Each structure stands twice: as C-alpha cells, then as structure tokens.
Amino acid sequence: MGLQVEIKLKNTEESNINAMNLKLKELGFKRSNFLSKASLKAWAKHDKKTVKELKKIWTVDTTIGMLRFDIGFSRTSVTQMRKAVRFIVENNESIEFIDNGHDLFERSELKSETTKAILNSLEEQDEEPELLPIDQQTKSDLQSGQFLCKSFSINPFWVLFGKVDTPKFMIKRIYVDDLYNSLYRDKNGLGFMLIPLVTLGANPKFGTQTRDEFFTQAWNMGLREHPNFFFSFIYGFGFADSKNFKPEKFKEMAKEFVEHYTNDEIVERYKAVEGRLEAYKYSYNTAQGRFIGYSSMAEEKLDLLTILKVAIEINAKALTYQS
Numbered sequence: 001m002g003l004q005v006e007i008k009l010k011n012t013e014e015s016n017i018n019a020m021n022l023k024l025k026e027l028g029f030k031r032s033n034f035l036s037k038a039s040l041k042a043w044a045k046h047d048k049k050t051v052k053e054l055k056k057i058w059t060v061d062t063t064i065g066m067l068r069f070d071i072g073f074s075r076t077s078v079t080q081m082r083k084a085v086r087f088i089v090e091n092n093e094s095i096e097f098i099d100n101g102h103d104l105f106e107r108s109e110l111k112s113e114t115t116k117a118i119l120n121s122l123e124e125q126d127e128e129p130e131l132l133p134i135d136q137q138t139k140s141d142l143q144s145g146q147f148l149c150k151s152f153s154i155n156p157f158w159v160l161f162g163k164v165d166t167p168k169f170m171i172k173r174i175y176v177d178d179l180y181n182s183l184y185r186d187k188n189g190l191g192f193m194l195i196p197l198v199t200l201g202a203n204p205k206f207g208t209q210t211r212d213e214f215f216t217q218a219w220n221m222g223l224r225e226h227p228n229f230f231f232s233f234i235y236g237f238g239f240a241d242s243k244n245f246k247p248e249k250f251k252e253m254a255k256e257f258v259e260h261y262t263n264d265e266i267v268e269r270y271k272a273v274e275g276r277l278e279a280y281k282y283s284y285n286t287a288q289g290r291f292i293g294y295s296s297m298a299e300e301k302l303d304l305l306t307i308l309k310v311a312i313e314i315n316a317k318a319l320t321y322q323s
Helices: 014-027 037-046 051-057 078-090 101-107 113-122 211-220 227-233 247-260 263-276 296-322
Strands: 004-009 066-070 095-099 147-149 157-161 192-195 282-285 290-293
Touching: 004 014, 004 078, 004 101, 014 078, 037 051, 078 101, 078 113, 095 101, 095 113, 101 113, 192 211, 211 227, 227 247, 227 263, 227 296, 247 296, 263 296, 282 296, 290 296
Parallel strands: 157 192
Antiparallel strands: 004 066, 004 095, 147 157, 282 290
C-alpha cells in the first residue's frame, strides 16, 4: 500500500479545473491532474464503462476536482513533491482541503514553518464519531461466557449464547457507526463469539444455519474446538447410539481428541465437564469402560467425560512408553 496525498478544489467548475491543471503544468508537476468531468468521461470510455459504473468501482478516484498522487515507497521524487507543495501554498485559497499534507511536507524535506502552517490549516479534519446514548452503550461488566474455546491464535476466546442467527464476535458498541466500534473484550483482552440458540427437530437449526453451516462459519472465524466436544459440552448434544458404545468406540473417539488437543487442553476440558456434573451422582464402571450415572440428564456429559478420560490415559501410556 502507498501513501496517497489528496488535494480537493473548492470550485469544481470545468473552467476552474482546467485553469488549475494549467498551473500544475507550468510548475512542471507531472504526477497527476485534477479530475474534470471531461477527463472522467474519457476514462469511462477507455474502460468501456459508464461513468456511474466507474464511480462504483473507484469511489474516491472519481471525485471531480480532486488530485491524488502516491508519495509512498519513493513513487514521487522530492522535486515533484516540492512542486506540489508550492502549488498548494500559492493556491491555498482555492483549495477546500488536503489529506496527508504533513507527510508531504516531511518527505519534501522543506523547513519553512510558514509552509508547514499553511498545509496544516488545509488538512482535512476527521469528524468526531457520533456517540450512542449512554443507556444504549455496551457496558464492560461481562467477563466470562459458556466456555473459553481454543482458537487459531495463541489467545482463546469465549463463546456465549446471544440473539444472533449466525456466529458473530461481540462488539463493544459506543458509537452509532460500527466502523468506530471495537471488539468487546474481557479484562484479560479475550474476545467473545456470540452463538445462536438451537431449534431442535429432525434437522436442528442453529439460528438460520444447519449444524455443518454453523460450525464451518465458526471454524472460519477462528474456533478450533473438536466438533464432538463442542456440540456435546456447549449444546448438550449426545452421541448417536452411545448406549451401545463399547470401550473400543470410546478409544476411537478419544484418539481424535489426542490428535486435536494437547494433553493439558484435554485435562482442562475433563475438569470443565466434571464441573458441569457436580449436581449429579455417577461412577466409573470398569467392566463397561465408561462413566455410569443415575440421571438421564447427565448421559451425554458422562459419555464426553469417558472419551476425555480415555484420551488422558492414551497420552499417559504414550509418555510411559517414551520414557
């Protein structure tokens, strides 16, 4: 990316633009010209487009009475930059605003404080973004969610059920225009992914999406939990035909966890599932190789706990073998 200097004329009548372009020519400035209606039409004709089509593609570049040139990466010589500065100073009363005038001054290696002051006076000032009413601004009191999920970056993020149809990262809304708003983060700088509630049925809907659509989008946004863990722990989904699972099946599923998570991550998730089961009575049945509970409400979590237990055991055996 370059560094674009912009000079916008107050008077955008064709005759004035032509006069200003003539002044640029007389100064020996060759980088660009002020765009006129005639030159815009010629551009559109060259690209075999209408002016309207061209404006949709090049919003800023098609502004009548605007001159733009790139001073980044030595694309404009110091000599040419000085000529641009001279034009601005000599015609400052005809200029509505400039953008990146400070960089133009610094890179042109000029020292005149008067010149610097003129450029600064013409610099376009960004408008202060409009604030939302206080009662509509996001409060920073939320510090946790359903679970702190593994992500594609070194930092995990929280998942939290929200009024959304698709997964979305939570925004800290302070301003009316979301362009100025940032991601909501807890006191440790961790973000929040809002996830939809599920509508149960033959084909469950996660907001407006199927299970695969939802998880694919969440994955593309950075979620890196194994789907078997995520849907069981977060949404409470059981595993199909789990009552008939044999130890071999639990081991097969556990191997996927071993390949997906570090041992510390598996232990962390084991403890998280244990925490969800505090209100239920259960025990480990050695003969069946699984946790058995006394409430149907805990079945899917007990199956998940079994898979995590087997995964921890696989890692422990591998460590013993290595040592």
